[in-house]
Amino acid sequence: MTEATANTQDVILDIKNLKVNFYTYEGVVKALDGIDLSIYKGESFGLVGETGCGKSVTVRSVMRLIEEPGKIVEGEIFYKGNDVLKLKEKEIRKLRGAKMTMIFQDPMTFLNPVIQIGEQVSEMFLIHQKIQKDILDNKKKLSKYLKEKVVEIFDLVKLPDAAELFKRYPHELSGGMRQRVLIAMSIAADPDIIIADEATTALDVTIQAQILNLLNKLKKDLGRTLIFVTHNLGIVAEMCDRVAVLYGGQIAEVAETKALFVDPIHPYTQGLLRSIPLLHKPKDLLDSIDGVVPNLVNPPSGCRFHPRCPLKEDICAQERPKLVKVLPEHWVHCHVKQREYEGKV
Amino acid sequence: MSTSENQSQSDISPETDSDAENILSVRNLVKFFPITSGILSRVVGHVHAVDDVTFDIPRGKTIGVVGESGCGKTTLGRTILRLSEPTSGEIYFEGENIAQMSLRRFRRVRREMQIVFQDPYASLNPRMMVKNILREPMLVHKTMRKRQINNYILRVMREVGLDLEHLNRFPHEFSGGQRQRVCIARALVLNPHFVVLDEPTASVDVSVQARVLNLLKRLQQLRNLTYMFISHDLSVVTHMSDVVMVMYLGKILEIGPKRIFTLKSAEVHPYTLALGSALPIPDPLYEKKQIILRGDVPNPANPPPGCRFHTRCPEARQICAEKVPELKKTEASHYISCHFRE
Amino acid sequence: MKLREYIFKRLILLIPVLFGVSIVTFILSDSVGDPVAAYIGTALDKTPPERIEQLRVQLGLDKPILDRFWIYLTRLLQGDWGRSPTLQNQPVLEIIADRFPASAELAVYSMILAIAIGVPLGIISAIKKDKMADQVSRITALSGVSMPIFWLGLMVQIILFNFNVFMDGANLPFNIPYHERLTLNKYVVPRTILFGNFGATGFLLIDSLLNFDIPLFFDVFLHIFAPSFCLSWVQMAIITRMTRMAMLETMKKDFILLARSKGLTERVIIYRHALRNAIIPTLTVAGLALAGLMTGAVLTETVFDWPGLGWWAVESVSVLDTAAIQGFVIITALIYVLSNLAVDILYAVVDPRIRFD
Missing domain, CATH: 3.40.50.300 (P-loop containing nucleotide triphosphate hydrolases)
Structure with a gap:
């Protein structure tokens, strides 16, 4: 209370x-x-x-x-x-x-097995955040920007080695880490x-x-x-x-x-x-x-x-x-x- | 919590000599699973599922085995029943070493030791009616004449709370709780002395769980059964057990009285303490200390040296990484494997 | 990083596999029929027994079995795969080198066509499940698997014939042919030693481009159109159904629900999240089907007079041309092992969960 x-x-x-x-x-x-x-x-x-x-x-x-x-x-x-x-x-x-976002039960089946974790999380920024046009038009700038954002949110949910995790696939993570990824995703767009x-x-x-x-x-x-x-x-x-x-x-x-x-x-x-x-x-x-x-x-x-x-x-x-x-x-x-x-x- | 409880414990010390009291004594039991690699299936390592485990189970009591996934609790239960052959070590059941016994001789012992699995749906043949499920083990072991079998099955059905009409049904026609009752009945028809219960309520809801647990307790009294109750749920294990055993990466970290999860920090293993504090308690008035362990459970194929728990232990020091602590007696019927608990 | 090591290991494995195949082919040739009879052909009755005996010695048939196998093996390794009476006693290896590219070219283009049409059709079918589009694609697919290909081939030939007659009045610069790989006696096939003078891959579409021979390219393209249309229809049908099934299965998965809960559009969900998962089984099927086609689509090749392996293999079986059968079996085994490897590698590229250890 x-x-x-x-x-x-x-x-x-x-x-x-x-x-x-x-x-x-x-x-x-x-x-x-x-x-x-x-x-x-x-x-x-x-x-x-x-x-x-x-x-x-x-x-x-x-x-x-x-x-x-x-x-x-x-x-x-x-x-x-x-x-x-x-x-x-x-x-x-x-x-x-x-x-509204949802954190689901089983972090293994709810993460797409063939897409890198970083990409799955950065989708949240891509669709729900206003990104400056000059960044959006430049592929290199955009991926750098998204990576920064993802690393930031990974740090927030206490995922270790955030930068390195970006390119990992779900099956390479432990259950606890996967759940943190789901949480990161759910708070990404505030x-x-x-x-x-x-x-x-x-x-x-x-x-x-x-x-x-x-x-x-x-x-x-x-x-x-x-x-x-x-x-x-x-x-x-x-x-x-x-x-x-x-x-x-x-x-x-x-x-x-x-x-x-x-x-x-x-x-x-x-x-x-x-x-x-x-x-x-x-x-x-x-x-x-x-x-x-x-x-x-x-x-x-x-x-x-x-x-x-x-x-x-x-x-x-x-x-x-x-x-x-x-x-x-x-x-x-x-x-x-x-x-x-x-x-x- | 009353004080009368810890007096009722019988001694489960590894060095105990009162073998008559113990229905099961396990000595230095090891079960490794090989990890193979490459086209020639070369063995490149082992999963240390059960790693040098020694304990006793007193007759008529329940020993609870808790631990997180990968701690080896399920493998331990299966290895004791030789559903999975032990790598080394001895298992004394009613005085006989069954670990090295020939399979033919072991068959006679097998009916005294039964197991109830976690998922009742997967462990019941979907094409067999309940009466055949129950009859089969009796026919295999020839414990009774055929005429007597039917009467006996009815008795067991009544004991586990199933009706006569259930005899001619198939497993899918039952609810989760009833299915687990069928599994329990199947384990009981051979009149075992010892039953391994492997997460028997993990797949049912709490209100059903209460009834299954009550049933198990009643059956234990009725038939003077000895249970090995394996579960990841601390409160269920505490509720069911006389003695609780805490496992971590194939090792026993602690064997103690049922109330170990609510004991003070100096009296129990740091891991036991962390487990107790991690469990959410459905009582807003209950105050507890919060200990958050860092990191994940290490891979059982590559366990850390020294004390298995030292990588996550809040109290770990130099020696923990170097030396494996022994399981030492700290007080009557309480054993801890830690360098800093005496 | 481990991929190269894995490929190397798999290629090493080829050696025992091919050795095994050579044993099988040897036993095959030794136990089926009389090689001398096949060698002489129809003139057997008129041949004097001394001549037959002479031939036996000449062919090494009087030696013990292990010796014969050894000779057989060394010949194989030396590139002497025997001669095929079916095709004017040409060397088997030469026939294969000549005919395999024809089969492979037809197979590869048909498969590309089948995937290019089948996968999108499967996706549409899955998304519009039980709606009009799904029904249309189902009928298309069903017709593909239920039409016998020789019949389809004949129908296509009839239609093309009529089309050509009809178009004669329009004064088109070309007809759509339905025989052979190219208009014979009109174009020079670029058949130089590999990579000299742009080389010859045997794939005429590629070779003609490498030699900047645009008229030849155009001619070859017209020739391959009809047979690859027929062949790809069947494959397309299978791929469509496969993709549809895999897509429906994938769309029920938990991670699709998560993707929805993220607020992604249906388009992104389908093409980015679902397709990557659904394509995996389709790839396997397509890869193995391709291997089958590479070694000759017998019926199609027969109907369209396509100079590939298929027609030759069937013909050599009917006259017990052992050298040809042996060569064909070995090349088939080789192709299957290699395409299995290719599928496995492809698998790993699409599905990161697969690891090589």
Whole structure:
């Protein structure tokens, strides 16, 4: 909880009733079922959930990167007052990479294996930065200029021997270094929003610590909005100001990090937190959530968590709850809990 | 963290003489993989996957093996079961050295030692029904009469939390967690005494992981199993293990009680300390010291001389690059391989 | 930096391979048919037995097998590859030197044509998947693989014949020919010793240019047009489908998603990011197909009277001309090994992940 989020609360990204379907052979996968989310300027926001909960689909929708057979069927995503979903392809391309960037999960598959790293990073400067005409027209000057820029950004992400790395190919680097290259690429054009989509999942724990440390430093120095998409609750607890927990394409709970981990309200969040082993608080057996993750071709009616929910009532299967503010900065998507907390705001 | 825990540890010292207590004793185990080059496949080097490793596993306990990729934890598990032949060293299982045993004799021992792999999908034959998957090892090892087999399979299915109706299904019809249950059942049908669990929950979600871990703990009590639990996830290993072993580039850096990742810096190996501090803890109230190691894990084909960890160690000094530290006892059932921990 | 070392190593490997091939060809000649019969030809019945025996001694057929192999090998190394009765008892090596360039020239130009059309067609097909352009390219490609080439060749000849008749009235300075490599008795083929007087590569298009013989170049160009059109159609079809498949596969890759998230235009994504990856399998196929064509596209050469290796090889098989078969097998092996090497090197140039060690 930094002051920036507590006081100003300038909304930089406002997602309203976002619905995304994937049209597969098995049927229509209703991946996102009305996501409402506001992300404040300058905060680190975490999106957590298990496989298939829709966290990646949400952020990819923000950048309009949903590919076949997926389709955004409903909703609005406002970035600085403009609905991203209504932008023309040409306009959205000006946002991608320049205003919003994404750091992907597996740095091996996300870097082009046959193009030199320097070239891949310099593309960012080439397309998103105004370069003086005399440099742009002179091939030699341009490559020198781009190389300088790339080396500069490599230094910023603490990549050693930046000048030498320029001509390397992705497979010649270690996993940690590749991830740094992806980060370099994502901050190259000085974006407003940086989305880290499971950015450290493929890394070993000591390398993950290095990368998280780097991201923290960059956030402090650059003051950008960071969105962490992850299944790792530890990363959320350490990196984020606020968190949204997703379940089956719906948002279960949104709260400030401390509130969410200390006093979770939604039964799913509670179950999830109890099911992870803690290094510093050992216990003999873990609590678990009964049942299985729903099949989103044929999702449960109403609240999608209701078949597994210990607090289930009749209304949960009949009517979908709204995401309601039950405490200051704390929203919950649950009929039972909303009734319990009524009037407390 | 209670103090009662470290008393329950049995001695796993390399120089222990209470062999009856240990189901498995590994002595100077080495596993190198040759690196070949050129048209004539000349051997130009070795990957030091497991490099002179010595430890004991007490019966009925769980030993956790942690380390980053390339540390040799998976190879260690497979070499102990001779799924991969050891280069040298001894492996005593229930008193017998199985490392040099003939394969025919080893077959009898093999059914006492089983393994559950990380990816349940890849380790189950997609064309076999669950009942055949479970029946096969029993038919191969002829542990039971055919009539008894079916009854026994049902019992094991119940134990791992699968239903009768699952018997006639194929692996792809299961969820990740159920598939891992099938793998566990397959390992259990031969009534093993010792099971290697190689990242058994790495491919499932946390809520499923909790149930698999609980199941494993329950089965251990029920059948008095000994586990070797291999994982890169420190909190899962800590949760499951009685004894934790930290590996780095084929060497054991530390064997200690399960709480080593939360111990004070002077009491544990610098690498253990760094691991513990690197793990993000899902508890905003928990304060911890941050240690960021520099650089990457070196290539196991070309490990650094002296202490394997010295290139990244914040406390490294001259001697670390020159001399390989021994695994020394620092207190009861706690062993550290470091020049500066006594 | 390691590339040169690698090429050298691979070239050294040629020696055992060719030695092996020479053993195979030797055994082949020794076990198939009677060499004397082939030597004498149809006159066998009228030849007295003493003469046959004399021939056996003369040809060294009475010696033990190892001796014969040794003699065979030394002759090969000395450049004496025997004579081919199929072509008026000319020396085999001379025939190869004469005919190989014809096959190779046809093969290379056809392949260039096939790639130049096939790759762009494949890309368009992939981008416009299941749209009109894709369907058109699919039909083009399908027609390429399903038309037998001898039929296609005949059709082209018929069309050209009619075209020439039709164009006669237009008083064009040329006809489009469909036989041979050039108009015989009209042009002097530059056939000097290699590199003397600009030399002769055997590739007539190049040779004519090197000798500044523009009319000859024009004539050769017209001659090669029809057969290379037919030959390249089939290859083009394969390359188109291959490129399309590889492009579709590549466009699904993670790094394409990253490229999109960077805000790159679709054009840059396709031509800079995807094509470099997708071209790799296409190159392999094209490279190996080229090797096959180099040793003679039998049907095409037959239809268009092309004086290449293919026609000669088939003919020599039918009359059991062992010297010719041996020579042909050796040259085929050589070409295949060399083109495999070329493909491997090309691979490494396009794909930096491949290393030579």
